[in-house]
Amino acid sequence: MPRRGDVIGLGLFVVFCVVFPLVAPGSLVNVGVYAMIYAIAATGLSLLMGLAGQVSLGHAAFFAIGAYAQAILVTRYDLYGVLAAVVAVVIAMVVALLVGIPLLRLRGHYLALATLGLGIIVTVLATESEFTGGTSGIYGIGKPEFNSRTYDSPQEFFWLLTPFVVVAVLLARNVVQSRIGRALGAVNDSEVAAETLGVDTFRLRLQVFVLSAAYAAVSGIFFAHWLAVVNPNTANFPLSVKFLLMAVLGGLGTVWGAVIGAFGVEFLDEGMRELIPVLVPGAVGEVQLIGFGVVLVVIVVFLPGGLHQAWRMVLARVRRPSGDVSEGRAEATEDDSPVMVREGRPVAGSVLLEVRGLTKQFGGVTAVDDVTLDVRAGEILALIGPNGAGKTTCFNMVSGVLAPTSGTVKLNGVRTDGRKPHIFAQLRATRTFQNLQVFRSATVLGNVMVGRHLRARSGLLRGMLVLPARAEERAVADAAYEVVRLVGLEGERHRPAGELPFGRQRLMELARALAVEPDLLLLDEPMAGLSSSERRALARLLRRLRAGGMGIVLVEHDVEAVLALADRVAVLDDGRLIALGSPEEIRTDPAVVAAYLGVDEDDTAARAAARELAAQVEET
Amino acid sequence: MSDLLQLIFSGLSIGAVYALIAVGFVAIFTVSEVINLAQGEFAALAGLVAISAVGSGMPLPVALVVAIATVTVVAVVMERVTVAPVKRLTTLTSIILTLGVSTVLKALMLLIWGPEGKGLTPFPGGDLLVFGVSIRAQELWILGIAAVVAAAVWWFYERTIVGKALRACSEQPIAARLVGISPKLATMLAFGIAGLVGAIAGVIASPVYFSSWDSGLSLGLKGFVAATLGGLVSIRGALLGGVLLGVLESLVAGYVDTGLRDAVAFVLLIVVLVVRPAGVFGRHAEARV
Numbered sequence: 001m002p003r004r005g006d007v008i009g010l011g012l013f014v015v016f017c018v019v020f021p022l023v024a025p026g027s028l029v030n031v032g033v034y035a036m037i038y039a040i041a042a043t044g045l046s047l048l049m050g051l052a053g054q055v056s057l058g059h060a061a062f063f064a065i066g067a068y069a070q071a072i073l074v075t076r077y078d079l080y081g082v083l084a085a086v087v088a089v090v091i092a093m094v095v096a097l098l099v100g101i102p103l104l105r106l107r108g109h110y111l112a113l114a115t116l117g118l119g120i121i122v123t124v125l126a127t128e129s130e131f132t133g134g135t136s137g138i139y140g141i142g143k144p145e146f147n148s149r150t151y152d153s154p155q156e157f158f159w160l161l162t163p164f165v166v167v168a169v170l171l172a173r174n175v176v177q178s179r180i181g182r183a184l185g186a187v188n189d190s191e192v193a194a195e196t197l198g199v200d201t202f203r204l205r206l207q208v209f210v211l212s213a214a215y216a217a218v219s220g221i222f223f224a225h226w227l228a229v230v231n232p233n234t235a236n237f238p239l240s241v242k243f244l245l246m247a248v249l250g251g252l253g254t255v256w257g258a259v260i261g262a263f264g265v266e267f268l269d270e271g272m273r274e275l276i277p278v279l280v281p282g283a284v285g286e287v288q289l290i291g292f293g294v295v296l297v298v299i300v301v302f303l304p305g306g307l308h309q310a311w312r313m314v315l316a317r318v319r320r321p322s323g324d325v326s327e328g329r330a331e332a333t334e335d336d337s338p339v340m341v342r343e344g345r346p347v348a349g350s351v352l353l354e355v356r357g358l359t360k361q362f363g364g365v366t367a368v369d370d371v372t373l374d375v376r377a378g379e380i381l382a383l384i385g386p387n388g389a390g391k392t393t394c395f396n397m398v399s400g401v402l403a404p405t406s407g408t409v410k411l412n413g414v415r416t417d418g419r420k421p422h423i424f425a426q427l428r429a430t431r432t433f434q435n436l437q438v439f440r441s442a443t444v445l446g447n448v449m450v451g452r453h454l455r456a457r458s459g460l461l462r463g464m465l466v467l468p469a470r471a472e473e474r475a476v477a478d479a480a481y482e483v484v485r486l487v488g489l490e491g492e493r494h495r496p497a498g499e500l501p502f503g504r505q506r507l508m509e510l511a512r513a514l515a516v517e518p519d520l521l522l523l524d525e526p527m528a529g530l531s532s533s534e535r536r537a538l539a540r541l542l543r544r545l546r547a548g549g550m551g552i553v554l555v556e557h558d559v560e561a562v563l564a565l566a567d568r569v570a571v572l573d574d575g576r577l578i579a580l581g582s583p584e585e586i587r588t589d590p591a592v593v594a595a596y597l598g599v600d601e602d603d604t605a606a607r608a609a610a611r612e613l614a615a616q617v618e619e620t
Numbered sequence: 621m622s623d624l625l626q627l628i629f630s631g632l633s634i635g636a637v638y639a640l641i642a643v644g645f646v647a648i649f650t651v652s653e654v655i656n657l658a659q660g661e662f663a664a665l666a667g668l669v670a671i672s673a674v675g676s677g678m679p680l681p682v683a684l685v686v687a688i689a690t691v692t693v694v695a696v697v698m699e700r701v702t703v704a705p706v707k708r709l710t711t712l713t714s715i716i717l718t719l720g721v722s723t724v725l726k727a728l729m730l731l732i733w734g735p736e737g738k739g740l741t742p743f744p745g746g747d748l749l750v751f752g753v754s755i756r757a758q759e760l761w762i763l764g765i766a767a768v769v770a771a772a773v774w775w776f777y778e779r780t781i782v783g784k785a786l787r788a789c790s791e792q793p794i795a796a797r798l799v800g801i802s803p804k805l806a807t808m809l810a811f812g813i814a815g816l817v818g819a820i821a822g823v824i825a826s827p828v829y830f831s832s833w834d835s836g837l838s839l840g841l842k843g844f845v846a847a848t849l850g851g852l853v854s855i856r857g858a859l860l861g862g863v864l865l866g867v868l869e870s871l872v873a874g875y876v877d878t879g880l881r882d883a884v885a886f887v888l889l890i891v892v893l894v895v896r897p898a899g900v901f902g903r904h905a906e907a908r909v
Contacts, residue, residue: 108711117886290727296720
């Protein structure tokens with residue numbers, strides 16, 4: 001979906017690239033060449049940081065690997081430049097894969113520090129090894145030649161780089177807007193919610209990391225040809241900081257930002273190198289670092305979105321947003337026909353979910369104690385119990401958010417306990433959250449489209465090339481719209497999700513879960529925050545979903561609503577399942593009455609729960 | 621045999637330095653979940669300040685106090701000026717931010733002290749030869765001072781109410797507030813402690829390992845690896861991790877190849893994170909929620 005702003009930006013950039021080498025003085029063009037070379041690496045790093053939410057503090061390592069591989073292949077093995085470049089990029093990608101596999105499963109600090117270590121290692125290895133020419137490195141790399149035209153002046157090289165930078169930026173832009181970009185954007189807003197919708201966070205992060213290494217390698221290849229020399233300094237830390245600064249300055253994940261950042265930082269670098277020795281006589285070495293450091297700190301403290309954010313603020317001043325917001329209403333029809341029927345869904349009444357002996361201990365506290373129950377297709381099972389009874393913990397274990405201490409969970413016969421939430425989603429089961437997990441950086445429709453993640457196939461490559469993924473993207477948007485309509489949010493679909501009132505956000509989470517087309521749906525307090533008409537509409541929708549064969553588990557505090565809706569009710573108290581049966585049986589079950597009404601006189605917790613229940617009944 | 625002892629001993633002394641830097645990482649991380657990339661710079665800066673102080677004619681003990689105090693103040697100022705104002709501090713922004721500070725510190729050190737590495741005057745005392753192991757007086761100073769500091773830090777966190785509150789801060793801000801520690805104060809205090817131990821590590825190491833504007837990079841990375849060995853949240857683990865890393869490095873440098881010394885930390889980091897992400901010494905931590 002090309003947007004007007006992108007086309008204008010692209011046009012301006014191409015004009016700039018053609019004109020700049022013609023009008024700028026030679027020394028500036030020279031700086032510009034470096035800016036263009038580094039812009040490619042910075043774009044990749046911007047993707048990694050903006051999309052995958054991970055930092056590489058040693059991106060110069062991949063840059064150096066690309067540069068060295070190219071230099072060695074071209075000078076020692078006389079390999080044709082383009083072919084050598086392909087090999088060099090692949091080598092960098094393989095290294096990234098090896099580093100990323102162990103580290104991207106963990107929190108962001110580890111990749112950051114490990115890549116910092118990688119930068120040091122590459123520098124050390126390059127310095128120590130004869131093969132890479134030791135401290136003096138490898139020289140004599142020829143200038144590129146195509147169709148007997150040699151690109152050897154700054155002007156020529158700048159023009160040679162132009163199409164590469166444009167393509168690098170376009171591909172990055174496509175990634176951001178693709179299915180993968182959407183999923184990773186969601187991960188940055190709420191990792192757990194994205195995973196319960198089927199997003200395999202680790203896999204996608206790894207892909208983006210490897211892609212960013214490829215960008216750095218391409219950048220290194222141009223560097224090798226331009227400078228004709230590659231030495232251990234290409235992997236050094238200041239260069240990694242420079243890449244990082246370029247990405248941060250432009251605005252993370254905003255692709256043009258990295259290019260603008262690259263020019264900004266290169267000119268800053270030149271300026272500092274000339275200015276500092278004037279200010280501080282006798283200053284030598286990497287004095288320009290002071291400018292880098294100050295800019296990094298200032299940006300994080302005052303302008304976290306980089307220049308892109310500043311630009312947006314200017315734009316927002318110029319044109320005020322239109323305030324038209326039409327209120328959508330939940331479908332008020334008396335339609336009770338089944339919805340979201342799916343071919344191949346287990347027949348109504350067959351067991352979908354088997355929970356056996358599920359137990360969770362936090363330190364010495366047993367939050368859930370030996371819970372065993374089944375959920376069947378085409379039924380609504382309500383899970384009720386006083387606050388702190390372990391309902392949400394149960395949900396967390398069933399959906400893969402928490403690993404149980406003991407016990408098993410089987411979904412359609414497949415063991416899922418202790419596995420990640422996206423596995424649960426792949427087996428066609430998903431959930432909503434009691435504490436809302438809204439993807440705040442997306443619109444309502446954008447949120448629901450993340451729910452379609454598993455119903456689409458386009459990977460990183462197809463996303464980068466846009467066209468092959470186009471029809472699928474349209475199908476995803478259409479299907480998401482259908483679900484949005486089902487919960488009555490179509491009037492608000494283009495609003496930023498974070499702006500919706502609480503109750504509407506709940507409905508949006510339901511729509512997001514339904515977009516997965518699950519067979520089993522776990523809803524954690526879906527009625528909370530809804531108006532009474534919305535509650536009625538939701539109850540109707542749940543009945544229609546049940547009629548369509550979906551199995552639904554409902555945690556709800558509104559006991560009367562639950563007893564009216566559910567086929568079976570499970571009651572948890574203090575982590576134990578104390579009753580399981582039809583709503584009528586539950587109403588009269590002595591254990592339930594004791595738990596809720598505090599008949600057991602020495603149990604103060606039960607009495608507190610009884611008071612709470614009474615308060616809720618009054619509310620409704 | 622004496623070779624092995626020699627290697628182990630020199631490993632212990634550099635390991636003690638890593639251990640103190642690791643304590644700085646843990647002190648800040650447990651309170652604010654920030655990995656402070658300027659931690660190594662604290663050590664480098666302390667070394668350089670002490671060298672200049674001695675150069676200006678101060679007696680060594682005074683110079684040490686001046687250096688340690690300066691760096692502690694720098695650490696607290698860093699927290700007030702850069703970390704405190706950021707509203708939404710994610711892993712990503714905290715890394716960028718502390719990287720920025722570390723870069724500023726590096727550049728300032730380069731501007732003030734120039735690119736050459738320097739060593740602080742060694743602390744008094746004669747070198748020894750025990751069982752064929754030559755021991756430099758400075759190495760004994762390193763081990764002794766590190767042991768005292770480690771014990772003090774341990775006592776502070778385990779035995780004083782403020783220390784316990786600091787540890788509890790990330791999990792139970794309300795409990796911490798009950799004993800009079802606001803999250804704001806706790807973060808400041810944590811940076812102060814990190815600055816203090818980092819600075820001590822810097823001055824005791826400087827006579828043997830030298831200080832330069834960029835020596836903080838590798839010290840910081842190794843301190844982080846040491847802290848990771850201990851699971852990033854345990855003072856005891858960080859101390860053990862530092863010593864273990866130091867000894868391993870020394871053995872690899874001695875028996876395999878000197879050039880590979882710097883590779884040990886990186887390989888160890890990856891191996892530990894793959895095998896036991898919760899740290900080598902710690903119990904298995906709860907799965908993330």
